[in-house]
Amino acid sequence: MAMDELMITNTATDMPLHQILAMFSGTFPTGAFAFSHGIEQAIKDHLIADCETFKQYLHNLVEQGSSWNDLLLLRASYFGQDTKELAVALASSQSRRKETEDQGFAFAHNINKIYGIHVDPAPLPVVVGQISKGLNLDIDRVSSAYLHSII
DSSP: OOGGGTOOSSOOTTOOHHHHHHHTSTTSSSSGGGOOTTHHHHHHTTSOOSHHHHHHHHHHHHHHSHHHHHHHHHHHHHTTOOOHHHHHHHOOSHHHHHHHHHHHHHHHHHHHHHHTOOOOOOOHHHHHHHHHHHTTOOHHHHHHHHHHHHO
16 A cells, blocks of 8 residues: 555544544444453552553553554654554554554544545554545644654
8 A cells, every 4th residue: 555545635633633533432433442452460460550560551551662663653654664563563462462452443433434545444643643644634633633642
């Protein structure tokens, strides 16, 4: 799939922030509400026991965990790198792989229908990067909205 196939002319680069945030809302039909980045297990394992350990868990998730990887993959994909295989390889477990692939499929399916474009299913950050480029969205706004949705 060539990037020029993603380009459409009816979308402004300055899409309102609320529309970008809506794409990453828990109500956007991707199944994201079913995944929690292991927070329930961390609570069960007593890794999260209070507000301070929860903040540390989130910090680690964003600074060096799967959210960090996702953001790197999203941005690399936006700039034209083929990151699909790397995204699958970086999934730390079978459930994490299923999560990113299922959400990527659902995100691509719904955005394709809404905006009349075609992006092949791939892990979520890859799809988000490709779609963001195709819609001429500001990568920094998309990156912030994506991280916001995780937390």
